[in-house]
Amino acid sequence: MKYSAAGVDIAAATRAKELMTTAVRSTHGPAVLAGMGAFGGCFDAALALAGMQAPVLVSSTDGVGTKTLVAAALERYDTVGQDLVNHAVNDILVQGARPLFFLDYIAVAKLDPIQIAAIVSGVAAGCRAVSCALIGGETAEMPDIYAPGAFDLAGTIVGVVERADLLPRPDVTAGDAILALPSTGLHTNGYSLARRIVAQHFATEGYHARPSLLGGQTIGEALLAIHRCYLAEVNALRAVVPVKALCHITGGGIYDNLPRVLPKGMGAELVRGSWTIPPICQLLVEVGGLAESEAYHTLNMGLGMLVIVPTESVATAQKAVAEAQLVGRVTATPTVRLVDG
Amino acid sequence: MKYSAAGVDIAAATRAKELMTTAVRSTHGPAVLAGMGAFGGCFDAALALAGMQAPVLVSSTDGVGTKTLVAAALERYDTVGQDLVNHAVNDILVQGARPLFFLDYIAVAKLDPIQIAAIVSGVAAGCRAVSCALIGGETAEMPDIYAPGAFDLAGTIVGVVERADLLPRPDVTAGDAILALPSTGLHTNGYSLARRIVAQHFATEGYHARPSLLGGQTIGEALLAIHRCYLAEVNALRAVVPVKALCHITGGGIYDNLPRVLPKGMGAELVRGSWTIPPICQLLVEVGGLAESEAYHTLNMGLGMLVIVPTESVATAQKAVAEAQLVGRVTATPTVRLVDG
Numbered sequence: 183m184k185y186s187a188a189g190v191d192i193a194a195a196t197r198a199k200e201l202m203t204t205a206v207r208s209t210h211g212p213a214v215l216a217g218m219g220a221f222g223g224c225f226d227a228a229l230a231l232a233g234m235q236a237p238v239l240v241s242s243t244d245g246v247g248t249k250t251l252v253a254a255a256l257e258r259y260d261t262v263g264q265d266l267v268n269h270a271v272n273d274i275l276v277q278g279a280r281p282l283f284f285l286d287y288i289a290v291a292k293l294d295p296i297q298i299a300a301i302v303s304g305v306a307a308g309c310r311a312v313s314c315a316l317i318g319g320e321t322a323e324m325p326d327i328y329a330p331g332a333f334d335l336a337g338t339i340v341g342v343v344e345r346a347d348l349l350p351r352p353d354v355t356a357g358d359a360i361l362a363l364p365s366t367g368l369h370t371n372g373y374s375l376a377r378r379i380v381a382q383h384f385a386t387e388g389y390h391a392r393p394s395l396l397g398g399q400t401i402g403e404a405l406l407a408i409h410r411c412y413l414a415e416v417n418a419l420r421a422v423v424p425v426k427a428l429c430h431i432t433g434g435g436i437y438d439n440l441p442r443v444l445p446k447g448m449g450a451e452l453v454r455g456s457w458t459i460p461p462i463c464q465l466l467v468e469v470g471g472l473a474e475s476e477a478y479h480t481l482n483m484g485l486g487m488l489v490i491v492p493t494e495s496v497a498t499a500q501k502a503v504a505e506a507q508l509v510g511r512v513t514a515t516p517t518v519r520l521v522d523g
Numbered sequence: 524m525k526y527s528a529a530g531v532d533i534a535a536a537t538r539a540k541e542l543m544t545t546a547v548r549s550t551h552g553p554a555v556l557a558g559m560g561a562f563g564g565c566f567d568a569a570l571a572l573a574g575m576q577a578p579v580l581v582s583s584t585d586g587v588g589t590k591t592l593v594a595a596a597l598e599r600y601d602t603v604g605q606d607l608v609n610h611a612v613n614d615i616l617v618q619g620a621r622p623l624f625f626l627d628y629i630a631v632a633k634l635d636p637i638q639i640a641a642i643v644s645g646v647a648a649g650c651r652a653v654s655c656a657l658i659g660g661e662t663a664e665m666p667d668i669y670a671p672g673a674f675d676l677a678g679t680i681v682g683v684v685e686r687a688d689l690l691p692r693p694d695v696t697a698g699d700a701i702l703a704l705p706s707t708g709l710h711t712n713g714y715s716l717a718r719r720i721v722a723q724h725f726a727t728e729g730y731h732a733r734p735s736l737l738g739g740q741t742i743g744e745a746l747l748a749i750h751r752c753y754l755a756e757v758n759a760l761r762a763v764v765p766v767k768a769l770c771h772i773t774g775g776g777i778y779d780n781l782p783r784v785l786p787k788g789m790g791a792e793l794v795r796g797s798w799t800i801p802p803i804c805q806l807l808v809e810v811g812g813l814a815e816s817e818a819y820h821t822l823n824m825g826l827g828m829l830v831i832v833p834t835e836s837v838a839t840a841q842k843a844v845a846e847a848q849l850v851g852r853v854t855a856t857p858t859v860r861l862v863d864g
Contacts, residue, residue, distance in 0.1 A: 221617035222581040240563040243626040243661045276562035285584040287677045320584045325715055327673040336628045338679035374666055
């Protein structure tokens with residue numbers, strides 16, 4: 183009896199590590215004291231937090247859900263890592279934080295070094311783009327837990343913010359404006375629903391179908407569009423206007439996410455037609471026959487990141503970031519509603 | 524088409540969150556500024572790192588592997604969370620770090636709120652025991668990725684160490700003594716092999732078999748023994764002797780893990796018979812017919828945590844921690860070998 187007979191291939195794991203080394207190292211700045219090979223990644227807090235008055239570490243763990251199944255079906259492994267990092271960067275951005283370091287977790291039924299290296303390279307690319315160090319990770323080969331060909335991808339980010347700059351600010355008030363930064367598609371939520379709709383309504387061509395609504399793209403391509411990172415746009419906004427709160431629209435849509443950043447008792451009205459719904463969302467709504475409430479409970483519907491600012495700041499904000507659309511306002515009643523303009 | 528029809532039950536997720544709230548909150552000290560419900564857990568670094576000269580953050584991500592399948596087979600969901608935390612605490616301890624905060628990731632085919640709450644309560648218990656704050660986590664329901672009934676459990680720890688106290692120290696030299704702190708069993712590695720052996724050799728009774736070697740325990744009970752945390756013992760040792768390096772024996776056993784903490788060109792000799800091999804490891808070796816090299820490449824074989832100290836410190840170390848056994852020494856050749864005493 184050898185360990186390899188039990189479905190665990192240590193040589194493949196070693197090969198995967200070799201393949202990903204360059205990509206991982208490319209994310210390491212001077213604050214990384216120990217990375218690959220160490221039992222724990224070591225990050226120089228004294229250096230990275232130098233000059234801060236009251237640093238608060240902000241951390242989040244999340245995965246990319248069943249978007250991995252779409253990636254596996256299309257054998258496209260280099261983008262989900264960017265989805266993962268961008269999702270995480272946006273999540274801690276909601277608390278006002280900038281990224282410091284990241285750790286990834288990949289689990290597979292059967293370890294394919296090339297595939298793992300492609301996934302980790304995507305993670306590294308996402309990290310590099312926001313100057314975040316990829317200081318650790320784990321690749322687990324777990325026969326009998328994962329469906330054949332399936333993989334899971336999750337990650338943890340650690341960032342930092344000055345305590346005085348923590349978001350949401352307590353002064354969010356009824357009447358404040360809600361700006362939206364557009365999404366690229368589903369980002370990393372709603373994939374179980376999307377896969378079901380594709381399986382039912384595009385049974386023959388599947389992800390290779392090219393509905394006219396998608397303007398030449400296949401459904402698979404549209405579904406794999408990379409989760410957008412809003413760090414640069416939010417930084418540009420914070421430089422010129424008082425951003426009171428941010429809301430990353432993820433699982434549960436506007437209905438579940440907006441209440442997480444609004445003061446108790448407050449809600450929001452978003453005006454239908456004031457933002458662009460991505461074609462892939464339109465397609466899923468139409469073909470899947472989704473009710474509006476279901477669609478907005480499951481998908482971001484084009485609302486990637488919401489930014490709450492005083493009404494008088496809207497013009498300045500839009501001058502700094504042209505694509506920030508005014509989509510609604512904060513209300514004094516604790517419900518999130520879609521209204522006609 | 525509703526999202527629940529796609530196999531994702533948002534109400535069950537909400538219920539799971541309610542059930543785990545008390546356990547999660549019980550881990551929160553004054554440094555936790557935002558926990559459950561926030562997009563990112565917020566941890567007051569100014570408070571937690573106060574008084575440190577040159578803090579280094581140490582972070583690690585890992586999972587418990589297919590130990591989850593044994594837990595699922597025995598419907599025992601409250602221990603794997605402790606395995607997860609203890610594994611992580613030991614990993615950053617190897618760099619000299621103490622725990623600050625933790626985030627967990629649970630993925631399932633079908634979300635059962637009671638089961639998830641039991642798992643998270645175990646994570647919280649592990650965190651509480653070492654004063655580590657559980658500040659975030661994600662529970663993902665992912666139909667089609669996981670085998671029915673299977674779940675995956677991973678987590679990320681962030682700890683801190685003074686830069687001057689980082690381990691391993693550079694002064695590890697040939698002749699240094701290697702002490703071992705005993706393991707409780709497999710800890711969290713080798714489960715794919717163990718499950719295969721149980722399936723082949725205990726086909727009828729499976730995990731409920733009670734081989735005489737286990738002294739009344741079932742194989743399942745022995746396999747679920749909680750991964751031991753060595754924080755208290757290592758702190759006791761560091762208080763009285765100069766600990767030069769630590770080595771947590773995880774996947775890959777002594778052969779893959781010792782080289783990670785030894786200076787280039789050095790190796791180790793461990794003297795057969797100088798430590799106790801846990802009955803469950805003995806059983807797997809005997810019944811599975813594992814060669815010695817295979818066993819020590821896959822299992823910890825009783826060597827839970829190795830502690831490298833100067834030879835003249837051995838007596839003092841053993842006075843402080845009686846169960847620290849002298850098992851070998853560092854050598855000037857770059858191989859890890861088992862030798863006869």
